[in-house]
Structure formats: structure tokens, C-alpha cells
Amino acid sequence: MNALVSWMERYILPVAAKIGSQKHLVALRDAFISMMPATMAGSVATLLNAFLRDFPNTYITKGPLFLENDPGGYTNVITKYTSAIISMNGIVWGGTLAIMAVLFAVTLGYQIAKAYDVDPLSGSIVSLAAFLMGIPQSATATLTLTEALPDKAAELLTAAGATIDGLNVSTGAWGYFPFSQYMGGTGLFTAMLFGFISVIIFSKLMNKKITIKMPDSVPPAVSKAFAAIVPGVVALYASSLVYDLFQRFVGMPIIDWISESIQKPLLQLSQGYGAVVVIVLLIHILWFFGLHGTNIMSPVLQSVYGTAMVDNTNAFQQGEAIPYKWVAGSFEAFVWPGGAGVTLVLLIAVLLFSKRSDYRTIGKLAIGPGLFNINEPVMFGLPVVLNPIMIIPFILAPLATATIAYFATIAGLVKPVVVNVIWVMPTVLSGFLATGGDWKAIVLTIVNLVVALAIWAPFIIAANKMAEE
DSSP, X not given: OHHHXXXXXXXXXXXXXXXXXXXXXXXXXXXXXXXXXXXXXXXXXXXXXXXXXXXXXXXXOSSTTBOSSOTTOOXXXXXXXXXXXXXXXXXXXXXXXXXXXXXXXXXXXXXXXXXXXXXXXXXXXXXXXXXXXXXOOEEEEEEEOSSOOOHHHHHHHHHTTOEEETTEEEEEEESSOOHHHHSSGGGHHXXXXXXXXXXXXXXXXXXXXXXXXXXXXXXXXXXXXXXXXXHHHHHHHHHHHHHHHHHHHHSSOHXXXXXXIIIHHHHHHHTSHHHHHXXXXXXXXXXXXXXXXXXXXXXXXXXXXXHHHHHHHHHHHTTXXXXXXXXXXXXXXXXXXXXXXXXXXXXXXXXXXXXXXXXXXXXXXXXXXXXXXXXXXXXXXXXXXXXGXXXXXXXXXXXXXXXXXXXXXXXXXXXXXXXXXXXXXXXXXXXXXXXXXXXXXXXXXXXXXXXXHHHHHHHHHHHHHHHHO
């Protein structure tokens, strides 16, 4: 065991430390974190609508709360008398999760510029502009008619550029951004790519002082704005050149190509059991050496699984089929209750089986924070970090909970996660809320806790013997 730990300290730890401090990855991680106010507001709105609209309409199909032939179009009393709140939740969602790619372009530009020590506000503006200029400003509008058009009307519409297919009449429209097609999770990869391209160019030109220099008498705000003009223009024209050349040689907007050729394959790959195991394994190996594995792996978790999470939430809000079974919230809800390593169960095992006074003292102190998924007291107080006897259960327990939760979700025994719940939510409630109120998520969480306890208990008992020796 000591040989394994030494080998990992020598070969894995230095690489992980470099990755964790790489400024572009740190900027990417912090960009996702910076969106938390909007992300949580949209998640709360979606969650409220789940309990006020979706949950009642699914389960209240008869009885005193059920409304038959209601002229307002409601199916139950709860939805009828909370319709104003449901409408407000839809408005909140429309300005948060529905435009997640737009918000991400702003936060990413800010964080990259900050990493290069240039004006963050200018960086966020450049990133946002670079993303928006690549969104096609055209879309197809389709109307479904109740009866076929007269021949003369059909000829006039066809001559004007419309397409008629049976009762469906389609026509192109230009001059607006397709809201739902590009501004949600679909646009995140493009926002990421052009955020990096544009703001890195902008930042390097700023650092090389290729700017407009104003006299010292000019107010600092004006001087800063003029200094950003040349780097900003160059960065945006460079982005425009990429967009234009791609359209000319590939024949489609780059945002569509990224979505079809990169984003969708990555998202499908993320749904495999092997990908989930690798993520869980890497996070916990890093944590064992005292590195915040969740933060280090955050660029992968948020850029891939986070995109799937946004798509699930948006589909759930709009009453559409849920596209992905496993998303970022699935890890939080089911894999590591109490924190990385399922440390809530570790604390329970300590209080139940440990005879060591040092372990029991830490257990009593850390159980409160552990209930809210704050596990630093036990990670560094017990400690778990660099403790050879802890490495096996610390890695094995979350692998077991991930396996159980993954196959339960894939098999349809538990609904997929559709709501991004705040990370300090107690574990049993977390899964229930994250799945939009699926009671079977509570059962899954309890099963995972029992399995994790069976894994942790023998090692805590073994630690008793080590203390005696």
C-alpha cells in the first residue's frame, strides 16, 4: 500500500498539480462557478414548476383536487391557483438557463482576461460579441393549417419562397437570433471556443501595449476604454475571419458543425458507464492527495456533463423528452453524499464502530458539516488525505454508489436528474429534488448509503486494531 501511495505521489501528483493550476483551465472552471446566481435561479424556477405544474398534472388525475372540463385549461386546483407563479418561473428560466451560453460567454471572457491581468470587463464584452456574431440570424417558421390552401394561394406562397408540405407551410425568416436553438446548452462549446480565441488575442495585444495611448489628463475610465479599442477590433475580426472561412469552405455555420460533430459525440460518450467510472476515479485519486479533485475536473464535468444538465433542465421546463440519463447533477445527487468519498457514511461508520478517541472526536465535530456535504473537516482532520488505510474505501465507495445509481437511472428505475440543486442540500433531499420529485430517488440514495457503509465499516474496525498495536 505504501509503495502504491509513493508511486502516485511521484508520478501522478505533479501532473495533477500542474493541471489544477493551469490558468486557462482555472478560468474555465471559475467561469462556470461565476454563473451560479443565474444557474440556481433558473433551477429554483424549474423546480417550483415541477411541483406546481408537472408533479400535480402527472399524479393528480382524480379526486377533489382534480378539475374536469375546466374552462381555463387546468387539470388540478394546484396548477390553477398558482398559474401566476408558474408564469413568473417561466420568465426567470427564460433569462437564465435558456440563455446559458450567452451568460457563459460573459463570465468566460471575464475570467480569461483576469488570468492575463487585463481589464476583465472588456474581456467579457469581447467574448460575448465573438459568440453572438457566429449565431445564424435566420430560421424556418412552420405553420400547420387546418385545411389545404387553394391552388392560387399555394402558388403565391411558393413563388415568395415558402415550402408547402401537405398542411405544413414553411418559410425562412431573417434578422433575429434563434433563441432556443443556440443560446442554451447547444451553444456552450462555441461560446467556449470563441471566448478563448477572442479574449486570448485581446489579452496578448493588451499586454504587448498595442493600444491607443491617451494623455495622462484623460480620466482613467476613458483611457481604459480607448486602450481596449485596437485589441478588441483585432480579436473580433479574427473571430469573424474564422466564422467566414468555415462557412465558405465547409458550407455550414461553425456553431452547427460543433454541435453535430463535436458536442453531440462527446455528450453521447459521456453517457457510457466507462466515462462515469473514469471521472469518479480521477476525482477521488486527486482528493486523496489533498487536491480538490472536483475543482480540478470541473472543466470536464461542467463543459460536458454540465451541458447535458442544461439540456435536461430546459427539456423538463418545456415538457419535452429528457435527452440525457446522466448529467453533472447525477454525481452530486447520488455518487458522493456528504462529499467526495461518501464521507458522510465514513462519519457514520466512525460513530458506530470506531473505538479510537481521535476518530470519534473528529466524527462528532464533522457530522454537522457532513450532513450538508462539507467534508473538509473529516478529509484533513481524521485525516483521509494521504492515509493509506483510507484509500481503498475512499475510492471504492463512490465507485459502488456511481455504479448503482448509473444502472438504476439507465434502466429507468429512477428518473434522470433534471434540476440543478444547490450542493449543500442534504443528501436524501438532494436526489428527490434533483429528479423533479421522484420518490424512488430517496430509495436509491438510502441503498447507496447502506452499500457505502458496508464498504467503510471494515476499514474503520481495522483502524481500531491499528490503534491498539
